[in-house]
Amino acid sequence: MTPATAPADGAQRRHAVVIGGGIAGLASAALLARDGYDVDLLERQPEVGGRAGSWASGGFRFDTGPSWYLMPEVFDRFFRLLGTSAAEQLDLRTLDPAYRVFFEGEAAPVDVSPDLATNVATFDRLEPGAGVRLRRYLDSARDTYDLALRSFLYTSFTSLRPFLTARVLRRAHRLPPLLLRSLESFVAARFTDPRLRQILGYPAVFLGSSPDRTPSMYHLMSALDLAGGVSYPQGGFTRLIEAVAAVAERAGARLHTGATATTVTTEPVRGRRRARVTGVRYTDAAGTAREIPADVVVGAADLHHVETTLLPASLRTYPERWWRRRTSGPGAVLVYLGVRGHLPHLAHHSLFFTRDWRANFDAIFAGRVPAPASVYVCRPSATDPSVAPEGHENLFVLVPVPADPGLGAGGVDGAGDAAVEAIADAAIDQVATWAGMADLRERIVVRRTVGPADFARDLHAWRGGMLGPAHTLGQSAFFRAGNVSRRVAGLYYAGSSTIPGIGLPMCLISAELAAERVRSDNSRGGQVAAPAAPAAPDAAAQPAVPDPSAQPAVVRTGRR
Template identity: 70%
Template sequence: MSSAAGRSVAVVGGGIAGLATAALLSADGYDVEVFEQRPTVGGRAGSWESGGFRFDTGPSWYLMPEVFDHFFRLLGTSSQEQLDLHVLDPAYRVFYEGAPGAGRPPHLDVRADTATNLAAFEEIETGAGSRLTAYLRTSAEAYDVALEHFLYTNFTRPLALASPAVVRRLPQLLPLLTTSLESFVGKRFSDVRLRQVLGYPAVFLGSSPDRAPSLYHLMSALDLTGGVMYPQGGFTTLIDAVAGLATGRGATIRTDATVVGLTTEGSGRRGRRARVTGLRWRDADGQVHAHRADLVVGAGDLHHLETRLLPTDLQTYPQSYWDKRSSGPGAVLVLLGVRGGLPELPHHSLFFTHDWHANFDAIFGGRVPTPASAYVCKPSATDPSVAPEGDENLFVLVPMPADPGLGRGGVDGKGDPRIEAVADAAIAQIGEWAGVPDLAGRVVVRRTIGPGDFAADLSAWQGGMLGPGHTLRQSAMFRSGNRSKKVDGLYYAGSSTIPGIGLPMCLISAELVLKHLRGDASTGPTPVPL
């Protein structure tokens, strides 16, 4: 373990990864300062209030609870102490284009009870219950292997991955890497509705069922077995908890602090390595300041840090690298305050178009899909604090191409026309499919957020809502690394780097920085507590 005493760390970005990095490194003895360009911390996990409604503006699924539990235990606390978690039942509801009709039910509920889900699959397709049992068994095995051997590693010692447990499972693991999730599901289930339920988790990984490796069927070990929870008060309570743990251990958090460049000594030319010496940042008044640090952790968008904050000769991932990579989807977010109740919608709902090949081809081909699949969160189903009594809070996410040119959103329909048109179509679709014909007329608060906002406010590469998608060449050891190859003392955390997209992955990415600094090349989680 390297000595942390007296060593200073500057963290670029106050999202979940930056705050988690600050908490872990502060607890390990480093002097940490976080620089966040926005007025508040949280990054993609933001919050907005209007008219008595409070909206989470980013993540809304609490999955992989073991990762959160481990992170909090590292810091001597627990998820139970920090968060008021509620299990959702149903976990989510799926609405299908064209239902009801031809004997099709209006929707499918995925419940917190596995046996109920098996019965629901069997009712739709004879034999699907037993096939789902086998599917969930292999997904649980893949999830356990990933947690134990592939998520908590920096891949600095490849031979460390060749544990007996991994070698024994290679005959099962290798086909999962070379087969798409869509193909894997399609060989086991015929009904399009069941295929969509099992394939859609690829979207939350910034990909699509035909682009994501079937290894990611491990996600079904979470949402189909009672693993969907919600932190009462919204995901801002998670951000507040992690920020509080960071400051409680001595970290300083600066907001309205935009990092405009990293400072280094030495040169990256001719194979020589430079060393980071700190950064320059601009305050809310436009004044630029210098900050010296022994180490820097870039916990925001990796493309922005590498191509905008470093000179060309010190970039590990220059623009030519990104030109060969693929972003996850962009999105139009629609925040709606609705008068009256919406019993037709549970906490989470998915609206699937029948021809979702066309939907995904449009998204990843740079076209706005019509019609579009959508995700709807109604946190007021669980949390009375997010809406006035008797009213509802809706968060609508419509996957779109990652293209800032689609425009920016706005309040009360004042966003760019293409963004507002997507929002109008989504509201109409939800009203029609869920049986709420007067939905549009009951909206009293409305705000839209588009790919242009992700690019401008979060410095997101290509305006993506998540980060680089989890295709095979952008997963595990093939994903962007988390340590500069040209600048000593420069590390990375967040969804752009290993292990990937999502709140749990960002927490792990913070721990991977800690493991680098400790010289820990193990493939499993750090022993608790620190």
């Protein structure tokens, strides 16, 4: 493992091991390699990607997880830190409509446009006067998003300094109401039509929560889709993973698949921390036990698994008793469908909302499968011809369910556990009925289901959840798990279980925070300079991004 570029003073390069090859792990490996570390990444699956995986059958290719490209400035910032840009790496297409919403009991769906003026007109049509209120709502959302991006998302909460700026202090009086009031209540105070309330409340699902459990600060997410539009990378989200993996390898990181981490090895030390990392033991694809020495370890796999399986009880910052007091986001039944013929009734993104939304969410968090359920459907073949054979469509159906591996696992062609297949059947019939596609079931030529037990088995997902700990007040910002072990020096964390939270952009930020903690050795505040806020939707200029030349020099060791 001799690097092409050695340290100028001849000192031996420090070694880092990253556990987990999802987007947070890949980004962590890239950033640490850029900072001069000799990096090995261990991924237990045959391919990197984690939740953002890929599955192919019969000429169809399915993204197995994330499907919304939001917060584009976060992706571009990451690529610029590695000497490139999102524009160079991805072929992004703006979706029009951004998404379509079907409502139980309503004859016509509602399209959300990438154009703000069109959305204002839509709100006015559904509720007279709502257009003006939408503009005010989005002004607040943009301001809150700007504040969060500049002052909260790119910090490890190890210092008060980021919160004592004039920008934050001027808005300090607004923060308690935004934190203590629910998103559901915040929206209901401004809009009456239940369809508009659901459109503005659904972003809570992206956060693994529900509108009545999510702080109203997260109304900031409406600035992303209603005012900023939604994009899609041609080739799917697997193309995004390929791009992040490629920049990691170009920076010098070595990516090992079929490599299952079994232990974070440590040695005792004196002082506040009880140990420091010495390496990682793992089993390779052939079943051979191996060990890599390390000065730094980043646990970018599921945090519950890293803490409760790879460390002894005495060295756990987040032991089992800590997790028992936490709330998981929902689980999911996923359905991948290859369909003969075309499905013009569906947009690229379509949402199917039940009338009694509160009952739907209450059932999930009480451990019951809702019936009917609110369902999300992605039809990437509406935008990307590469994901389905000619004359066919690709559908990804997501049904939120309790985070409970006991619901079972999925399978191919109906071979999954009975409960999972029944949930899938109900969702297919619901989509067919609400969208006016009576023959949908008869046109299915490829079918695969995934259940909570699959998330638990394949991803070590805590409680079989699809996202991670829910973004409730007690599990957001500085209340969320931190990115450094309090018991083991040299052990850091990245991913959706840690700050800042759930979603691909948040995972990229978490990787940057972890890399910054490594650089500062948890001693100088741990804040990373945030990118500029997004421009207003009608502005011609693109959001500014940091100058990569101002960052630490990239140490490239070539592709493996």
